Amino acid sequence: MIRFTNISKRYPGGYEALSNISFHMEKGAMAFLTGHSGAGKSTLLKLIALIERTTRGQLFLDGQNVSRIGKRRIPYIRRKIGFIFQEHHLLFDRTVFDNVALPLIIAGYRHQEIGRRVRAALDKLGLLKKERLYPITLSGGEQQRVGIARAVVNKPMLLLADEPTGNLDPDLSREIMALFALFNDVGVSVLIASHDIPLIEELDYPALSLEHGRLAGSVVDRE
Amino acid sequence: MQRHAQVALDSLGRLYRNRVASLMTAAVIAIALAMPAGLYLLLDNLERLSGTWDGQASMSVFLQNSVSASAADRLAKSVREWPEVHSVQLVTPDEALQEFSQRSGFADVLDALDENPLPAVLVVIPASGYTDPAAASALRERFSRLPETALAQLDLQWVQRLAAILDIARRGILITGCLLALAVLLMIGNTIRLEIQNRREEILVTKLIGATNGFVRRPFLYCGLWYGVLGAIIAWLLVETGFWLLSAPVSNLAGLYQSDFHLETLPFQLLWILVMGGMCLGLLGSWLAVGRHLDAIEPT
Numbered sequence: 001m002i003r004f005t006n007i008s009k010r011y012p013g014g015y016e017a018l019s020n021i022s023f024h025m026e027k028g029a030m031a032f033l034t035g036h037s038g039a040g041k042s043t044l045l046k047l048i049a050l051i052e053r054t055t056r057g058q059l060f061l062d063g064q065n066v067s068r069i070g071k072r073r074i075p076y077i078r079r080k081i082g083f084i085f086q087e088h089h090l091l092f093d094r095t096v097f098d099n100v101a102l103p104l105i106i107a108g109y110r111h112q113e114i115g116r117r118v119r120a121a122l123d124k125l126g127l128l129k130k131e132r133l134y135p136i137t138l139s140g141g142e143q144q145r146v147g148i149a150r151a152v153v154n155k156p157m158l159l160l161a162d163e164p165t166g167n168l169d170p171d172l173s174r175e176i177m178a179l180f181a182l183f184n185d186v187g188v189s190v191l192i193a194s195h196d197i198p199l200i201e202e203l204d205y206p207a208l209s210l211e212h213g214r215l216a217g218s219v220v221d222r223e
Numbered sequence: 224m225q226r227h228a229q230v231a232l233d234s235l236g237r238l239y240r241n242r243v244a245s246l247m248t249a250a251v252i253a254i255a256l257a258m259p260a261g262l263y264l265l266l267d268n269l270e271r272l273s274g275t276w277d278g279q280a281s282m283s284v285f286l287q288n289s290v291s292a293s294a295a296d297r298l299a300k301s302v303r304e305w306p307e308v309h310s311v312q313l314v315t316p317d318e319a320l321q322e323f324s325q326r327s328g329f330a331d332v333l334d335a336l337d338e339n340p341l342p343a344v345l346v347v348i349p350a351s352g353y354t355d356p357a358a359a360s361a362l363r364e365r366f367s368r369l370p371e372t373a374l375a376q377l378d379l380q381w382v383q384r385l386a387a388i389l390d391i392a393r394r395g396i397l398i399t400g401c402l403l404a405l406a407v408l409l410m411i412g413n414t415i416r417l418e419i420q421n422r423r424e425e426i427l428v429t430k431l432i433g434a435t436n437g438f439v440r441r442p443f444l445y446c447g448l449w450y451g452v453l454g455a456i457i458a459w460l461l462v463e464t465g466f467w468l469l470s471a472p473v474s475n476l477a478g479l480y481q482s483d484f485h486l487e488t489l490p491f492q493l494l495w496i497l498v499m500g501g502m503c504l505g506l507l508g509s510w511l512a513v514g515r516h517l518d519a520i521e522p523t
Binding site: 046049051052072075076077078079081083089090091093102103106107108150 | 429431438
């Protein structure tokens with residue numbers, strides 16, 4: 001699903017956030033990405049979502065080399081990826097329903113199809129009764145679940161989550177992780193960046209560990 | 224297509240939600256559009272007024288008072304044979320007096336005079352090959368050399384002068400119109416720039432979840448288009464109201480000159496032109512703003 005071959009990322013000014021990273025995550029796998037803040041977790045996820053571009057090396061997504069892909073084609077790659085942020089990035093001037101519907105509207109789904117899929121996603125995340133509310137009225141955990149609903153509503157092949165439990169208490173965090181496991185069960189590949197080591201150790205999934213921009217230890221196929 | 228309609232309606236709804244601010248922007252656009260449109264219409268009406276004389280390059284040849292009626296008649300007959308002359312109409316002093324007292328409102332004054340002060344006049348229409356200014360003045364020369372002539376006058380002159388003045392006015396309105404169109408363009412561009420800044424977060428999020436540039440651009444283009452259309456409709460209302468306010472005094476003035484002249488606005492043609500113009504300006508203005516500012520917003 002994701003293949004990194006000797007990837008480095010150097011920011012303008014010379015700071016090297018990632019150096020010589022190589023790994024391969026299978027289709028349908030679920031894995032964690034750990035490391036201290038500043039270790040390069042976010043950068044790695046941003047490279048996959050094509051928010052940042054690689055400086056050196058090859059990046060393959062679902063067998064396609066996207067390292068030098070043109071700007072115009074980026075949106076179509078991003079539609080295959082569900083991205084969940086720590087700051088969930090919901091739009092506060094729209095209802096929960098409209099927030100979750102956004103990826104489907106962008107992809108050009110028909111009106112009825114949008115309603116059906118949004119309600120299915122909200123139902124899965126226990127938010128069906130909240131579809132008419134505005135995000136500001138929801139609790140932190142509920143807002144994060146709206147963010148997840150938006151990420152999964154168009155059935156992406158890959159879910160990326162950047163510190164999805166960063167602001168949540170342990171119980172809610174466990175609940176969110178269980179949701180990710182649920183999506184993984186139906187075949188979605190999931191990569192979660194988190195520094196919540198105790199929670200990761202509780203769960204039986206491989207973990208990639210980053211240290212100062214280098215891969216320190218890994219249980220995922222390392223090349 | 225359905226999606227475009229959806230986005231267009233969404234943009235309109237957004238304007239409606241901020242209706243006071245939107246209306247104010249549209250009103251400024253409207254004033255900038257109404258100015259050249261109104262001036263142009265006024266000019267058009269003036270041209271219509273002068274156009275009633277435009278085609279007839281007639282010449283008035285005033286005869287000496289000493290020329291008798293029969294001599295004038297003979298002169299008219301002989302002039303009619305000239306190759307440069309298309310037709311000649313003899314206006315006798317009596318006819319001239321009658322016409323003058325009818326048209327001018329000086330009947331009482333004229334009645335007070337002992338004798339008719341007006342001379343006989345030959346109203347000459349040049350033949351079709353002799354209507355250009357050079358030939359017309361040559362013909363005028365020929366008339367002035369006749370012993371019976373007191374004064375030969377080209378009636379065309381003031382019409383030509385008026386046409387020249389109107390030409391300058393038209394050029395002036397064109398320049399004003401271009402400047403105000405530019406102002407509308409900048410105004411819409413600036414409004415869209417602010418709108419883009421206000422919706423920065425939304426643009427970032429939609430780009431993150433796979434929106435193409437076209438998708439992000441579309442609501443802003445429609446927003447600019449609506450501003451243009453709204454401004455045009457208000458401009459139309461302004462012009463129509465202005466002309467309606469002017470029409471009564473103008474008809475009144477025309478009445479004093481025994482003319483049935485009245486202002487015409489061609490309401491539907493005007494609305495059509497204004498809306499098309501507003502739409503183009505709105506679209507162009509927002510296109511420029513979107514091109515400049517949207518690419519700068521990329522998720523990091």
